[in-house]
Amino acid sequence: xxxxxxxxxxxxxxxxxxxxxxxxxxxxxxxxxxxxxxxxxxxxxxxxxxxxxxxxxxxxxxxxxxxxxxxxxxxxxxxxxxxxxxxxxxxxxxxxxxxxxxxxxxxxxxxxxxxxxxxxxxxxxxxxxxxxxxxxxxxxxxxxxxxxxxxxxxxxxxxxxxxxxxxxxxxxxxxxxxxxxxxxxxxxxxxxxxxxxxxxxxxxxxxxxxxxxxxxxxxxxxxxxxxxxxxxxxxxxxxxxxxxxxxxxxxxxxxxxxxxxxxxxxxxxxxxxxxxxxxxxxxxxxxxxxxxxxxxxxxxxxxxxxxxxxxxxxxxxxxxxxxxxxxxxxxxxxxxxxxxxxxxxxxxxxxxxxxxxxxxxxxxxxxxxxxxxx
Numbered sequence: 001x002x003x004x005x006x007x008x009x010x011x012x013x014x015x016x017x018x019x020x021x022x023x024x025x026x027x028x029x030x031x032x033x034x035x036x037x038x039x040x041x042x043x044x045x046x047x048x049x050x051x052x053x054x055x056x057x058x059x060x061x062x063x064x065x066x067x068x069x070x071x072x073x074x075x076x077x078x079x080x081x082x083x084x085x086x087x088x089x090x091x092x093x094x095x096x097x098x099x100x101x102x103x104x105x106x107x108x109x110x111x112x113x114x115x116x117x118x119x120x121x122x123x124x125x126x127x128x129x130x131x132x133x134x135x136x137x138x139x140x141x142x143x144x145x146x147x148x149x150x151x152x153x154x155x156x157x158x159x160x161x162x163x164x165x166x167x168x169x170x171x172x173x174x175x176x177x178x179x180x181x182x183x184x185x186x187x188x189x190x191x192x193x194x195x196x197x198x199x200x201x202x203x204x205x206x207x208x209x210x211x212x213x214x215x216x217x218x219x220x221x222x223x224x225x226x227x228x229x230x231x232x233x234x235x236x237x238x239x240x241x242x243x244x245x246x247x248x249x250x251x252x253x254x255x256x257x258x259x260x261x262x263x264x265x266x267x268x269x270x271x272x273x274x275x276x277x278x279x280x281x282x283x284x285x286x287x288x289x290x291x292x293x294x295x296x297x298x299x300x301x302x303x304x305x306x307x308x309x310x311x312x313x314x315x316x317x318x319x320x321x322x323x324x325x326x327x328x329x330x331x332x333x334x335x336x337x338x339x340x341x342x343x344x345x346x347x348x349x350x351x352x353x354x355x356x357x358x359x360x361x362x363x364x365x366x367x368x369x370x371x372x373x374x
Contacts, residue, residue: 011135012128012144019189020124023083024148025155026090026182027117030059032159034110035295035316036309037172039302044172045103049303056295057229058107062114065222068264071122072213076204078197079130080190083123087187089116090179097176109176120186124148127194160298164313217264220253282340289347293319 038052074082093112100106128148132140166174204212227246231239257263270277294316301312326339 011131012141015193016131017144017147019186019193020127021147021151022189023087023120023186024124025151026179026186027121028155029159029182030113030117032294033163033175033178035160035298036164036313037167037175038299040167040172040309041106047103049299051103053233054107055110058110059114061225061229062111063118064225065218066115066118067122069213069218070119074123074126076212077200079123079126080194080197082119083190084187086116086119086123087183090183094176094179094183098173113179160313160316164310167309212262214260214262214264217253217257217260220249220256221265224249224253286343286347289351
């Protein structure tokens with residue numbers, strides 16, 4: 001299908017959008033799928049449940065760095081090339097995790113999956129934007145962007161029960177190996193159905209490429225976030241030296257980014273656009289609430305209440321399923337303020353209700369030692 005088509009229906013046919021939706025869903029499935037596998041992984045590799053939290057933080061740290069970098073690479077080398085490369089990295093991560101024998105190998109696998117899946121999403125967005133421009137549209141169709149978001153939300157909703165069923169039936173390794181068929185399917189569809197990128201214009205030295213990507217900013221951002229995560233993981237026994245290191249690296253990052261020509265972390269934009277800064281803060285607080293339930297509650301149900309992986313996943317299914325159902329009507333109506341208010345009130349009500357201690361003694365059950373369990 002030619003990339004210069006002028007008809008929206010042809011420009012965004014199912015053959016074009018299906019591989020983008022499939023590839024973008026990989027990150028979502030790896031977000032929720034691992035939640036029900038943390039306790040079995042801890043038992044298999046002989047570590048405390050708390051230590052397996054590194055599998056969660058490793059993926060998100062990799063995503064925080066790789067997603068903006070993936071967008072820049074897509075602009076430099078072509079979104080289809082970066083999309084396919086990201087899928088191959090996910091394949092490598094799924095293989096490493098499926099064959100891993102210790103926590104270190106699993107961390108490496110999660111980092112690979114995070115890097116690969118994070119390269120896929122901004123590439124998909126750039127492919128959609130360029131297709132809209134080629135079709136003569138001012139902006140991509142809302143249905144396509146909404147579909148991209150819904151693909152992630154729906155997959156995340158399915159990830160909890162699906163992860164529980166897979167872990168109970170075939171073991172925790174399936175939460176890594178499931179990436180292989182998903183990634184292979186996305187790769188084949190993208191390779192045959194998405195038009196090739198034009199040749200890369202001009203040649204660039206490694207120094208020029210490093211400057212355009214702001215490698216120093218990437219390293220500084222990764223170092224500051226990693227040090228902060230190490231400090232937070234040490235609570236309630238804080239390592240103040242690590243916190244000081246995070247602050248020092250963060251200050252150096254701000255100094256560098258204020259002088260960078262193409263900053264990785266645009267400090268000026270945050271300072272001059274308070275609305276954007278507030279949006280980031282709202283998203284961070286809401287994500288803290290959701291992911292504390294997603295990961296913390298599933299571990300507590302399995303380790304503290306002896307629930308199976310399948311039961312823990314099914315118990316949290318309504319939370320993710322409801323978000324998937326609400327995403328489409330909200331995105332179609334371009335609603336902003338009211339959904340934010342409802343979301344905040346819902347988080348407060350659920351947190352207060354969930355924190356209330358029921359009367360009487362707690363139910364009996366086998367309690368697994370969970371040193372460092374958050």
